[in-house]
Amino acid sequence: MTGTFYGLGVGPGDPELITLKAWRIISHAPVIAYPAANGNDSLARRIAAPFLPEDVIEVAIPVPMRREREPAQEAYDAAAQAIAEHLDQGRDVAFLCEGDPLFYGSFAYLLTRLAKDYVTQIVPGVTSITACAAAIGRPLAAHNDILKVLPGTLDASRLKQEITQSDAIAIMKVGQHFDKIRTVLNELGLGERAVIIEKATRDDEKITPLCDVPEGERPYFSTILIYKGGEAW
Amino acid sequence: MTGTFYGLGVGPGDPELITLKAWRIISHAPVIAYPAANGNDSLARRIAAPFLPEDVIEVAIPVPMRREREPAQEAYDAAAQAIAEHLDQGRDVAFLCEGDPLFYGSFAYLLTRLAKDYVTQIVPGVTSITACAAAIGRPLAAHNDILKVLPGTLDASRLKQEITQSDAIAIMKVGQHFDKIRTVLNELGLGERAVIIEKATRDDEKITPLCDVPEGERPYFSTILIYKGGEAW
Numbered sequence: 001m002t003g004t005f006y007g008l009g010v011g012p013g014d015p016e017l018i019t020l021k022a023w024r025i026i027s028h029a030p031v032i033a034y035p036a037a038n039g040n041d042s043l044a045r046r047i048a049a050p051f052l053p054e055d056v057i058e059v060a061i062p063v064p065m066r067r068e069r070e071p072a073q074e075a076y077d078a079a080a081q082a083i084a085e086h087l088d089q090g091r092d093v094a095f096l097c098e099g100d101p102l103f104y105g106s107f108a109y110l111l112t113r114l115a116k117d118y119v120t121q122i123v124p125g126v127t128s129i130t131a132c133a134a135a136i137g138r139p140l141a142a143h144n145d146i147l148k149v150l151p152g153t154l155d156a157s158r159l160k161q162e163i164t165q166s167d168a169i170a171i172m173k174v175g176q177h178f179d180k181i182r183t184v185l186n187e188l189g190l191g192e193r194a195v196i197i198e199k200a201t202r203d204d205e206k207i208t209p210l211c212d213v214p215e216g217e218r219p220y221f222s223t224i225l226i227y228k229g230g231e232a233w
Numbered sequence: 234m235t236g237t238f239y240g241l242g243v244g245p246g247d248p249e250l251i252t253l254k255a256w257r258i259i260s261h262a263p264v265i266a267y268p269a270a271n272g273n274d275s276l277a278r279r280i281a282a283p284f285l286p287e288d289v290i291e292v293a294i295p296v297p298m299r300r301e302r303e304p305a306q307e308a309y310d311a312a313a314q315a316i317a318e319h320l321d322q323g324r325d326v327a328f329l330c331e332g333d334p335l336f337y338g339s340f341a342y343l344l345t346r347l348a349k350d351y352v353t354q355i356v357p358g359v360t361s362i363t364a365c366a367a368a369i370g371r372p373l374a375a376h377n378d379i380l381k382v383l384p385g386t387l388d389a390s391r392l393k394q395e396i397t398q399s400d401a402i403a404i405m406k407v408g409q410h411f412d413k414i415r416t417v418l419n420e421l422g423l424g425e426r427a428v429i430i431e432k433a434t435r436d437d438e439k440i441t442p443l444c445d446v447p448e449g450e451r452p453y454f455s456t457i458l459i460y461k462g463g464e465a466w
Contacts, residue, residue: 173377
């Protein structure tokens with residue numbers, strides 16, 4: 001009997017935002033795997049840390065962060081191989097995913113490689129975008145809203161078009177694109193209707209209205225939520 | 234001391250997809266409230282049922298389902314009043330929300346009415362769209378995708394435009410709009426790249442590729458996910 005491959009969403013940061021199902025599976029996992037970008041420690045592992053069995057076997061996956069579409073294929077090939085070896089030995093492997101396994105993130109690359117040959121179970125998790133909405137206490141989307149999740153990598157004209165034709169917007173992967181995004185939002189008159197959330201639900205969560213970000217400062221690793229309705233910030 | 238008003242996401246249907254945090258709060262809640270559309274029983278309450286204290290006080294909110302933008306203001310006024318009375322007596326009230334409290338749904342209307350006067354805490358939950366993606370084992374969004382969540386209420390030309398200019402699409406509130414949506418997807422050549430998920434993560438979950446839905450049949454209360462990349466259904 002080969003093991004089961006689990007893709008577990010562990011939520012946005014607060015360990016209490018893990019689901020009962022993911023908690024149950026993590027608590028009994030013989031093997032966990034997780035992405036460790038650029039050799040740094042893993043946020044997904046830190047979130048699950050309070051619930052890991054003492055004798056759990058760990059597979060850290062050193063995913064290089066790259067800008068190209070080509071998503072570090074060799075790293076995922078090697079990771080899939082390492083996971084497959086445990087599955088072949090009959091050990092279940094729980095792959096820990098920040099947020100939700102299928103909402104951006106690297107799990108998709110392992111799913112492609114392993115789901116054909118191994119029993120796979122996916123446990124959805126709380127995403128960063130609804131956690132950000134909760135952090136600022138405003139609806140992400142309501143009623144018949146169009147909601148768009150946009151990557152900060154889009155060029156300015158496309159960003160402008162998509163934001164204009166939408167009721168609710170979350171911009172992810174802000175990073176080095178912050179200046180461009182701020183310019184677009186100010187040009188659209190939405191500078192006072194945007195808020196930047198860093199590390200939502202974590203102890204060091206930080207919430208900043210866009211208009212309060214000093215010129216030159218660029219918040220990295222953050223999500224921007226834009227509200228067209230309701231009160232301005 | 235007045236009580237705390239909690240907005241708790243209870244996830245898409247499987248009670249095990251409640252977060253540890255929502256579970257903890259529900260387990261000790263003196264009062265729960267929940268929407269009961271058109272006098273029907275409440276999905277949110279059913280999801281939380283295994284964890285409710287025996288002596289919990291219940292406030293069912295009979296939200297009329299209407300198509301107008303005007304979201305049954307009187308019903309929410311009355312609900313806010315009923316909740317406020319408990320809060321004034323020092324009893325915490327946990328409002329149970331299917332999915333996530335701020336991702337569509339009725340919690341926003343109570344937040345507007347109560348957050349100014351009462352301490353409010355929002356606990357994000359697993360949304361139906363990532364649960365649907367998990368049900369079919371395909372990424373909802375990956376890498377630098379644009380993800381759009383579209384209401385089925387949009388007219389055909391707008392639906393067509395938004396779907397064309399997107400990488401990943403979830404269509405919610407399908408209901409009576411199914412025929413229009415199917416026509417649009419077939420015209421765009423995406424009929425074989427769409428799948429309908431009903432009651433994701435529940436015991437009676439149902440997954441149907443769009444092209445397998447018989448002519449004339451209209452799946453209600455469902456979400457449609459569209460995949461432009463990857464293998465067709």
